[in-house]
Amino acid sequence: MKVLLSWLRDFVPIDMPATELASKLSLAGQAVDTVEPLAGDAQRQAGAVGPRPGASKSGARGVAALGPAPCNDALLDLDLTSNRPDCLSHYGLAREIAAITGQPLTPLEDDEQRSAGLGHRGPQAGASISGTRGEAALGPAPIIEAPEACGIYCALRLENVHVCPAPEPVTARLQSLGQRSINNIADATNYTLWEMGHPTHAFDYDTLEGGEIRVRWARPGETLTTLDGVTRTLSSEDLVIADRNRPIALAGIMGGLDSSITPKTKRVLLEAAWFDPLTVRKTARRHGLHTEASHRFERGADPQAPTLAAERIACLLGDAVAPNSEGIRTALGNLPQRPTIRLRPAQITRILGKSIEAAECQRLLLALGCELVSSNEDVGAADRREARGEALAKGGASRWLAPSWRPDLTREIDLIEELARLHGYDRFPSRLPKFQGMPQPLPEAALRDRVRQQLRGRGFAEAISLSFASEAECRAFAPDRQPVRVTNPLSEEAAILRTSSFPSMLRLLQYNAHRGNNARLYEIGKLYELGPDGKPRERHILTLGACDAALDRRSFRGEIEAVLAAFALPAPAAEGTVRFQRLHAEAAAKWKLPESTWLAELDLAACYAAGPRPIHFTPPPRFPASDRDFSFLFADAITWRQVEDALTNPPIPLLISLAPAEVFRGGKLPPGHYSLLLRARFQSPDRTLRDDEVQSASAEITARLHSLGGQQR
Structure with a gap:
């Protein structure tokens, strides 16, 4: 995934070179493959967007003025693991950088910061993004018919929309990331995707039959022409977004062509939802599709982000939307529960091999977005503020609520791994593991x-x-x-x-x-x-x-x-x-x-x-040995075992070893015979042997081999 350094600076102060930031991210587990410096027009266009003091606003509706270009901008290409969907956005990665560096993080919910992004002046008279207007004016709410596959569905209807090109700062940032510009509506959804990581979609509201929006399983045999122009036959295992009579989008993957935004669009229905990762993954593979939306939903999007994503798009559109835009309508299905995890300081020390200060543990967990529930099981809500400062300091167990954007945090070992990662693997001393006990023989x-x-x-x-x-x-x-x-x-x-x-x-x-x-x-x-x-x-x-x-x-x-x-x-x-x-x-x-x-x-x-037989020690000989070779011709019927038995039973005095040195067949030897070269060693433990003693023992060997039918060569 590619991210812009200037975009990250919108959320967290970064006062280090891009290469140093890449090194810190890599050490913390978010590998950065390349760092590409941006210069000249590319750097200026990809810079921050917002009102510049003394600058006049463009005459086109929905176009913001270009702010001052930051210096030292760069494009970082990250190789993220599949268990970290929270880092698939600039804000998610900024949250990670803030946890690593200890810098403050600008909340994404900050209205002033968000509105400054594209020159939006905030809600005007009669507008209601929060949905406080009367129910009768809102129209039909979305209906979730498959609650097991859709946890929440937010729909925001925008009236009198002006479809036009997006502002240059928006298109420049998107193009720097390899995303082509389409129009201000599509670019606002893509901008939100890259900024906060939650996929959204925009429908032409006037193309929806009956003005209804439903989340249901497809009916066997239904067809849908997606935005890529391909007509797809659906099955009952495909989750779709539908109007009263027909599917208009593959949920979490790609929208339909018939309900897409065109230059004639005047009313828009914005979709922001959370879909089950397994359902999206199966449907995407079944139809051979892989989009930026499915990439995030498959890994686990934030189930609490849809409302904020819809509000963010409305803010981005700014003057392109008339002041009578309606509020957000929300339908709920089965949302995943945030797990509560018990964390024990003793377990941290046992797993990591060193203790981490209680204050450091608390800072890192809070920076990750974890919420302290209690320092022990009987602490009530009224005591949480006191517990927040004393939970880990007392050395006892504490309970933490995992953030909604981290589906990978479910167990105590997950929190311990996060502490080790953010504390810094390079800060752990290098030492061999301790071993206690006696090694067992094998x-x-x-x-x-x-x-x-x-x-x-x-x-x-x-x-x-x-x-x-x-x-x-x-x-x-x-x-x-x-x-x-x-x-x-x-x-x-x-x-x-x-x-x-x-x-x-x-x-x-x-x-x-x-x-x-x-x-x-x-x-x-x-x-x-x-x-x-x-x-x-x-x-x-x-x-x-x-x-x-x-x-x-x-x-x-x-x-x-x-x-x-x-x-x-x-x-x-x-x-x-x-x-x-x-x-x-x-x-x-x-x-x-x-x-x-x-x-x-x-x-x-x-x-x-x-088992092996007992080993008997024989001291090295004090006196030299004498070797003799014997070459005999034997019939094939005579085996080595017969030769060995003949020479060792009964034993020959002074003979200490006997071994075959060479076996030869063929040549001028008669058929059915082989030549055997024997090597015998003679030695005495208490004296040096005389030649006549060796000759006498050799003669005994020759006689016994002759008795086997051997012929001396």
């Missing part, structure tokens, strides 16, 4: 970190996927698990919570395989299923996936055993916790993956429950 998190470290070191990358899956995919991999269904799924592909992590892992592998990547992935996540009692259960799992031609069953099993080693699980506890398989040829063709695709699922809950 052994499961430590184990997960250990697994991540182990897998990263072995070339696996971590993946994260969604927990939603299609039922068909999960049944293919976990047919025995009962799925947990999603109440409102986004699609059939996300109809259940996954019972198997294999489908999501396959999608990730497929994505990498189609881009030529031999991916090795892992994911730590959850599976969901219905338990025997029909209630959902979740399990923590680790999923491994690999799409690599260099992997076979033994090497992939070795990756899994490396994970189990990271948990330091006892060997019996590891049984039954792992499920791994090679992707079947049919499934590989369906997923467009190579057959060398491997999947594994590790039940982390079982690993957590088993």
